[in-house]
Amino acid sequence: MTSRVQAVLMALLAPAIAVLVAVIATSAVILAVGSAPGDFWSAMFSNPLPRIKVNVVNQTAIIYISAVAAAIGFRMGLFNIGIEGQYTIASFAAASFAGAAYLSGFANIAVTLLIAIVVGAGWAGIAGLLKVTRGVSEVISTIMLNSIAITMAGYLLNRYGVHEGNTVHTTKLSGDSKVAGWAPFEPRDGQVWALALLAVAIGVGFWVLLNKTRFGFDLRASGQSETAALASGINPKRMVLISMLLSGAVAGLIWMPAYFGGAGSYGTAFQGGLGFTGLAVALLGRNSPLGMFFGAVLFAYLTAQSNTLTFGSDISPSIVEITQGVAVLAVVVAYEVVRRWRSRLEQRQVARELVAA
Amino acid sequence: MVDQASSVRLSAITKRFPGVVANHDVDLTIRPGTVHALVGENGAGKSTLMKILYGVQKPDEGTIAIDGEDVSFASPTDAIKRGIGMVFQHFMLADNLTVLENMVLGAEKLHGIGDGAREEIRRISDRFGFGLEPDTLVEKLGVAARQRLEIAKVLYRGARVIILDEPTAVLVPQEVDALFENLRELKQAGNSVLFISHKLDEVLAIADDITVMRRGTTVGTADPQTVTKHELAELMVGDELPSPATEESTVTDVVQLRLDGVTVTDEFGRDLLSDISLQIRRGEVLGIAGVEGNGQTELVDVVMGMRDPASGSIHLENDDVTHWHTRKLRESGVGYIPEDRHRHGLLLDSPLWENRILGHQTRPPSVKGPWINRSGARQDTERIIADYDVRTPGIDTVARALSGGNQQKLIVGREMSGDPHLLVAAHPTRGVDVGAQAAIWDHIKRARREGLAVLLISADLDELIGLSDTIRVILRGRLVGTFDPSSATPQDLGRAMTGAGEEAVS
Numbered sequence: 001m002t003s004r005v006q007a008v009l010m011a012l013l014a015p016a017i018a019v020l021v022a023v024i025a026t027s028a029v030i031l032a033v034g035s036a037p038g039d040f041w042s043a044m045f046s047n048p049l050p051r052i053k054v055n056v057v058n059q060t061a062i063i064y065i066s067a068v069a070a071a072i073g074f075r076m077g078l079f080n081i082g083i084e085g086q087y088t089i090a091s092f093a094a095a096s097f098a099g100a101a102y103l104s105g106f107a108n109i110a111v112t113l114l115i116a117i118v119v120g121a122g123w124a125g126i127a128g129l130l131k132v133t134r135g136v137s138e139v140i141s142t143i144m145l146n147s148i149a150i151t152m153a154g155y156l157l158n159r160y161g162v163h164e165g166n167t168v169h170t171t172k173l174s175g176d177s178k179v180a181g182w183a184p185f186e187p188r189d190g191q192v193w194a195l196a197l198l199a200v201a202i203g204v205g206f207w208v209l210l211n212k213t214r215f216g217f218d219l220r221a222s223g224q225s226e227t228a229a230l231a232s233g234i235n236p237k238r239m240v241l242i243s244m245l246l247s248g249a250v251a252g253l254i255w256m257p258a259y260f261g262g263a264g265s266y267g268t269a270f271q272g273g274l275g276f277t278g279l280a281v282a283l284l285g286r287n288s289p290l291g292m293f294f295g296a297v298l299f300a301y302l303t304a305q306s307n308t309l310t311f312g313s314d315i316s317p318s319i320v321e322i323t324q325g326v327a328v329l330a331v332v333v334a335y336e337v338v339r340r341w342r343s344r345l346e347q348r349q350v351a352r353e354l355v356a357a
Numbered sequence: 358m359v360d361q362a363s364s365v366r367l368s369a370i371t372k373r374f375p376g377v378v379a380n381h382d383v384d385l386t387i388r389p390g391t392v393h394a395l396v397g398e399n400g401a402g403k404s405t406l407m408k409i410l411y412g413v414q415k416p417d418e419g420t421i422a423i424d425g426e427d428v429s430f431a432s433p434t435d436a437i438k439r440g441i442g443m444v445f446q447h448f449m450l451a452d453n454l455t456v457l458e459n460m461v462l463g464a465e466k467l468h469g470i471g472d473g474a475r476e477e478i479r480r481i482s483d484r485f486g487f488g489l490e491p492d493t494l495v496e497k498l499g500v501a502a503r504q505r506l507e508i509a510k511v512l513y514r515g516a517r518v519i520i521l522d523e524p525t526a527v528l529v530p531q532e533v534d535a536l537f538e539n540l541r542e543l544k545q546a547g548n549s550v551l552f553i554s555h556k557l558d559e560v561l562a563i564a565d566d567i568t569v570m571r572r573g574t575t576v577g578t579a580d581p582q583t584v585t586k587h588e589l590a591e592l593m594v595g596d597e598l599p600s601p602a603t604e605e606s607t608v609t610d611v612v613q614l615r616l617d618g619v620t621v622t623d624e625f626g627r628d629l630l631s632d633i634s635l636q637i638r639r640g641e642v643l644g645i646a647g648v649e650g651n652g653q654t655e656l657v658d659v660v661m662g663m664r665d666p667a668s669g670s671i672h673l674e675n676d677d678v679t680h681w682h683t684r685k686l687r688e689s690g691v692g693y694i695p696e697d698r699h700r701h702g703l704l705l706d707s708p709l710w711e712n713r714i715l716g717h718q719t720r721p722p723s724v725k726g727p728w729i730n731r732s733g734a735r736q737d738t739e740r741i742i743a744d745y746d747v748r749t750p751g752i753d754t755v756a757r758a759l760s761g762g763n764q765q766k767l768i769v770g771r772e773m774s775g776d777p778h779l780l781v782a783a784h785p786t787r788g789v790d791v792g793a794q795a796a797i798w799d800h801i802k803r804a805r806r807e808g809l810a811v812l813l814i815s816a817d818l819d820e821l822i823g824l825s826d827t828i829r830v831i832l833r834g835r836l837v838g839t840f841d842p843s844s845a846t847p848q849d850l851g852r853a854m855t856g857a858g859e860e861a862v863s
Contacts, residue, residue: 211729212728212729212731213727213728213729214718214719214724214727214728214729215727216729217711217714217718217729218718220704220707221704221715221718224704224705224706224707225700225703225704225705227697227700227701228700228701228702228703228704228715230663230683230701231661231663231683231693231695231701231702231716232683232684232687232715232716232718233682233683233684233685233686233687233688233716233718233719234683234684234718235682235684343706343755343757343758346754346755346758347757347758349750349758350749350750350754350758350759351373353750
């Protein structure tokens with residue numbers, strides 16, 4: 001039992017160190033530009049407004065989905081930087097379909113989600129195919145596909161979207177396909193999106209896939225040791241393709257809670273950049289289903305709460321990006337240090353137990 | 358730099374690793390200007406001791422003294438500063454750089470990177486007869502020249518005590534003679550050499566002093582002038598002389614594996630394996646002897662489905678498996694003990710029970726349909742640990758924490774699970790302790806009695822002769838000779854391996 005507690009404490013050590021380093025670095029930057037770090041931290045730790053609380057929950061959900069998409073790649077040793085492009089193009093396709101209202105009510109929602117999955121997977125699949133057939137690094141191809149996706153979505157939107165004044169968006173979602181959320185506070189504080197529950201389902205699904213299935217074992221084995229995976233009979237090309245498709249499929253869903261919960265159209269309401277946030281959170285949470293949850297909460301909280309800075313302090317809300325960046329950087333280093341330390345500790349422990357036995 | 362080499366004295370060195378005490382109470386004194394041989398079996402603790410002397414690892418107990426002065430090395434850099442240099446078995450050279458560039462890499466401050474360095478290299482090369490040209494690309498050098506370059510590198514850095522880790526393992530006999538000539542030159546120039554080996558003939562030929570290690574400790578010293586090979590061997594292995602004694606044949610008529618004219622080429626179309634034909638029957642162990650790098654790895658890869666042959670066919674019993682993938686082969690009953698257990702056999706950071714699943718992802722008891730059968734895998738891991746005497750605190754211990762011998766026993770146990778029909782075993786006892794070695798041999802022999810066909814690749818000729826029913830020799834990707842282990846001697850095999858045998862192709 002004590003070893004169990006010890007293991008948990010060990011697991012928390014690296015993130016704790018990372019957050020501490022991030023706090024120190026942020027304070028130092030604020031100090032260096034002549035502001036008061038105290039103002040910053042008191043703003044950050046003040047009790048969030050109801051509106052911000054709702055915002056944190058919603059953002060956590062979509063950041064988490066993005067992190068899972070990244071983690072599927074990472075676990076297999078693939079760096080899918082293309083989540084940004086995958087969910088942009090998937091969101092555009094899904095919003096175009098849903099807005100056209102070929103179907104109504106629940107059927108419209110279900111098919112739209114399916115389209116988001118398929119388009120996301122397909123876009124990621126291009127990089128997967130290039131890798132297994134031509135040996136193109138997924139890092140390069142997904143970065144290029146990001147540009148193509150964003151440009152293409154912009155072009156198609158401009159061409160076929162609804163122009164309204166200076167803005168353009170896809171046809172608005174009709175009322176019967178909106179998914180009502182849940183307003184924990186006053187209506188003006190906003191709703192928690194119902195489809196935020198997708199994040200829970202994806203998280204549980206990811207955990208089951210990784211730890212309980214043969215495919216998950218193959219995925220982890222490939223990520224841990226390519227050579228051992230090959231010798232054990234895993235077909236590396238097949239694994240690359242499947243995990244790329246899977247990663248893209250999850251990526252396709254990133255913006256869907258926001259779309260059905262509030263935005264209602266793809267256009268100015270679209271929230272970009274989540275793909276990169278997801279990569280950072282996956283790193284922070286070490287690709288573990290639970291770890292990434294805490295990472296997503298941290299990121300969502302920092303971003304949402306930083307709006308408080310706009311009032312009553314001279315510190316730019318962008319400062320939290322430094323906190324986030326340093327946290328990710330520090331966690332990578334801290335994990336490696338803790339890992340080595342643990343492995344030494346474990347070796348010593350094994351030696352001791354064997355001598356005693 | 359003084360002309361006289363230093364004396365090195367190691368006293369009561371102890372170093373513990375998980376599961377094993379790698380070194381305990383080791384005493385060793387290297388006299389100035391001598392070649393000191395450190396002999397012992399694989400796993401006797403020689404490598405650990407050298408790493409301690411070279412500052413790669415710190416001893417838990419004991420002292421190192423150079424010229425009577427106690428020293429402590431935090432890293433090899435410290436050791437080099439005190440004039441101790443080491444040449445590893447696996448060379449650490451950059452192929453795409455020149456001799457000069459390799460030499461000055463990391464030692465730029467000594468003689469610069471230009472003409473000063475060039476001059477110094479020429480001086481060292483001429484002094485000891487190394488024959489090194491500073492501006493040759495290392496990729497153009499043969500194995501022996503690379504080794505001389507490694508030694509020169511160490512001298513360049515000012516070493517007076519040179520540790521050589523099994524330097525002859527990669528050399529053919531003529532090259533060994535040349536190396537010994539170099540060593541004598543070094544000695545005359547006042548350097549000392551610590552020569553690690555388990556080849557007794559070589560040790561007797563070159564050493565001035567001999568220290569014998571067994572089971573992690575120094576068990577004695579010997580005078581090469583008077584000691585006999587037999588006495589040394591007895592010191593090395595103690596009372597229990599484990600030898601894989603051949604048993605009566607269990608070879609049946611059923612052909613389990615057949616290769617016909619298998620050729621494997623690299624990406625440039627050059628032959629790695631040429632026209633390999635062989636067959637292994639049930640209950641037969643076919644041994645493949647050869648100097649490393651003559652196609653053994655490719656042979657294993659092609660049989661295991663990790664490489665596609667350019668031509669030829671492979672049959673497993675009656676199935677044409679030429680283009681089968683590894684997983685399908687494994688499912689049809691092929692066990693595989695890989696050459697490099699860390700890279701190909703284990704997930705080092707995963708617990709033992711997950712390692713039990715590796716390679717058996719599609720077969721019970723590890724899985725149930727698409728699901729991992731956690732309790733089944735765990736139970737079966739317990740079985741392997743008990744039956745194969747894997748020393749571990751439990752099945753949740755990560756593989757990395759186990760000693761090499763115990764890791765290997767786990768792999769052997771795993772690969773023997775599920776009643777395989779064919780076992781591909783590449784260096785199954787490399788780097789494991791004597792106890793584990795004997796146990797692994799017993800398991801292979803038992804499985805052979807039960808009708809297992811075994812393809813055994815090994816660099817240990819005694820192991821090949823002791824276990825095999827037939828020995829084939831591989832040279833430059835071709836099978837060049839067939840030997841009956843009951844009459845073949847290591848010398849016969851050695852000749853064939855280097856191409857000196859009458860069946861060798863030119």
